Amino acid sequence: MDDLRRFLWFFNLLIFGVLTGVSASYANDQFIINHSESELDNRYQYTYDLLTLVIEATKADFGEASLTVSDMIMSRNRIFRALKDGQTINVIAEASKLEWDEQLIPIRIPIRKGIQGFRIFIIKQENAAALANITTLAQLTSLNTGSGSQWSTKVALQLAGFNVVESTEYDNLFNMLSKGRFVTFGRGVNEIFQEVALFKQHYPELVADEHIMLNIPLATYYYVSPNKPRLAQRIQIGLQRIIDNSQFDQLFYQHHCTYLLKSKLNQRLIFKIENPFISESEMTSIVGNDFLLNPKDDFSVLCSQYL
Structure with missing residues (x-):
C-alpha cells in the first residue's frame, strides 16, 4: 500500500469513529458469525480463523472479544435480513453484492485474494x-x-x-x-x-x-450489521495490522496453498468473464493491485515458504 492510500485509509477510520461515536474503550465485543449452509459445508473455517486472528491483533486497544458461530443454518437472503438487525448474527464473510454493500457495513479488503x-x-x-x-x-x-x-x-x-x-x-x-x-x-x-x-x-x-x-472477479468481504459499527471498525483495523505484519499471508497460504498447487491453474485454459457487481480495481482500492493473486503464476515457489 502506498503512503497516500495508507493516509486516506487511516483518515477515513478516524472520521468513521468520530461520526459513529466509536471509541477504543475496553469492552467485551461479541462477534456472532454465520453457520455454514450444510453440515458437510466447511468453506467458512478460514474466515472463522481469520476473524480470530483479527480479534487477537486488536485486543490492546479494543479489549477482549468473543467469537461465536451461530447454530442456525440459514439461506443467504435470511442471513442478510438477520445481519440488518444484528441480533442473531452480526458478521459474515461473503461475496460482494450491491444490496449488501448498501445496507450493511462492508470491510472492503478481499480476504481470499480473489x-x-x-x-x-x-x-x-x-x-x-x-x-x-x-x-x-x-x-x-x-x-x-x-x-x-x-x-x-x-x-x-x-x-x-x-x-x-x-x-x-x-x-x-x-x-x-x-x-x-x-x-x-x-x-x-x-x-x-x-x-x-x-x-x-x-x-x-x-x-x-x-x-x-x-x-470471475469476486471479492469475499466481511460484512457487519449496520447496528455494530464498532465491530466493523475493529475488523478493518485488525485486518490491516495483520496484513502489514505478514500474519495475514501466513494464515492465508497455510489454508490455501494445498489447493493452489493441486489446481495447477497456470496449466489450464483460462476464460475470463466480467462480474457486474464488482471490478478488480474496486477490490484493490484499499490493499493495492499486488494483493490479488494471478492464476497464471506458478505457486510452487511461493507456497514452499508456508507448507
Missing part, C-alpha cells in the same frame, strides 16, 4: 473428455451449468451466456449434477477439492475437471 473467483468445474467423470476438448468460451457456455439461486456469481454466468440451472439448497446442487440436470458446476479453488472429497461417498462419479478455469 481466488474464490478462480472457478474450476465439478463434473461427472463421463464428461471429462468433453471438457478436455473445449477451446472457446462459446463451447463452454453451451453446456448447462449449476449455481445457487442466491449466489452473486449466478448473474455473471448468465450475462456471459451460460444457461444457469439453479437451486436454493447447497447440498441439492451436487445431487442435481449427479442426475445430469447440468454438466458443469463451478466452484472456487478454495472449495472444489474439499467438496469433491466430502461428497465422494454419495456421488463417487463427481470429479474436478483438470483442463479449464473460469475467472
